Amino acid sequence: MADSSAQERTEQPTPKRQEEARKKGQVPRSRELSTTVLLLSSALGLVLIGEPLLQGLADLMRQGLQLERAQIFEPKAAILQFQQGVGEAVKIITPFLALTLIAALAAPLLMGGWSFSAQSLGFKWEKLNPAKGMKRIFGPQGGMELLKALIKFLLLSGVGCLLFWLFSPDLIALGRQPFVPAVFQLAHLMGWSLVGLSASLALIAVIDAPFQGWNHTRQLKMTRQEVKEEHKETDGNPELKGRIRRVQREIASRRMMAAVPQADVVVVNPTHYAVALNYEQDKQGAPRVVAKGVDQVAIKIRTVAAGNNVPVLSAPALSRAIYHSTKLDQEIPAGLYRAVAQVLAYVLQLRQYQRRGGPRPQPIPNEFPIPEDLRRD
Structure with missing residues (x-):
């Protein structure tokens, strides 16, 4: 009974254990938190710069369709105009892409950070093990993922219905507006709807992030024997070190007495x-x-x-x-x-x-x- 209890993982992971796990790419990570940060940043970006972005793309399309008669019969002119149009389009959407890229890079820093060790980047054959895959699906981790998916479905459905009810007068009014203003108004409504849906995911992220941190620590927990073995590896065997110190004291004492x-x-x-x-x-x-x-x-x-x-x-x-x-x-x-x-x-x-x-x-x-x-x- 004592032997089995000694093998229970009851000890908190040591700094060495955590560092080894990080080298293997095993860091606490919340996909819900990263997804929420990315979606919310993108949605806010669309709200803030969506109108000039859409206006720029519309102007670019209008210019691309306004061709002179000489350009129609000149193949090189059409190719050149296409290249210029692509370059202008890239310039227009670059701020939005840069914001999305920054959010994608910053999201992992909120929990776990980046891990670029060779062990974490290498291919792991154990991930192809069907038994481990089934264990992940039907184990506690799979159950948690299923519960999160169900909560996300219910939450997004409820928020979507609420947003549709709130914006329904504006959506109905779109039919009475001219085409261009209606398009911009629709983009505005879609941007704020995306902000609302993304913000609702923050509720799941707030729950998922602490859970992932707790689960990561639980997976790294050690038995008392493992802690002892690690101390022996890092600090040396205490019994051997004590014996060495005793021998050193005895030698020093004999040398000292020989000098008396x-x-x-x-x-x-x-x-x-x-x-x-x-x-x-x-x-x-x-x-x-x-x-x-x-x-x-x-x-x-x-x-x-x-x-x-x-x-x-x-x-x-x-x-x-x-x-x-x-x-x-x-x-x-x-x-x-x-x-x-x-x-x-x-x-x-x-x-x-x-x-x-x-x-x-x-x-x-x-x-x-x-x-x-x-x-x-």
Whole structure:
């Protein structure tokens, strides 16, 4: 039971999954929205520029039918006039065609955008699969398309009847008008009728667009196992990465402990901190931290130092300041020079005493001159 529930697609698609789907051309798309934008733009274009467009085409036809006697018996003149007429016709309808083209290009940007990847443009053999085709027809998607078609039929029929009832007095009045004004009035009525019919489709588009977005997300949903596998591919196996980090820490810890015997002194806070310092006057500008740690690591540093006759001095404030201000294998900051110099001077006196005897050096104080910005209480 747990295994079957784990395979349910309950997880939201990841950005990688969405990007892969886009590369395949699988983007949310509402045909109703695109159709509505295209039809409504074309209808408004006819209303706004329909009269000058129709007037221009009528004038062009009138000029084309007014031929002089010499032109009738000259084949080249007729061809030339035809070419000129076609060019003029293209100029007249270009604004309307440009508006339609802009609407066709802009409509997909309202939802999903354009997708021109090689995978989306390539031929897909699975689209020829009859089983998948029947599933689309008789499945939920096919049912939704059938419902939309039925709603569109009823909606357009109702709006068409309403427009016919509203414009019926104007349509009847066309029979009493001269031919040319009647044609322009009819074009005007047809333009506004097309605007009304196109606007009615917006009701379907408003419902269809969110549905297509939801359906697209539903199709891209992933199982929990798929999400885990994707994380492994993008971020690497967490278990392996954790093991690598543990090994790296162990190697760094062994390297650090190997440097403790070469330290000149280990400065400690008796319960928490330990910092091992090394200073080679001819090679270094300032003492360098060769090992540092807290709690168990600090105890190990003190143990290794004691086993290798490295002096261990208690200076709580100084040990904390060095630990927090200096990284491993770095020189101490200038603000700690004076305090560390006192420690190293004491260590040098202590070693001379151990080798030659004489008066034992005075113990160093627990407090050292540490700048306020380097203190860690």
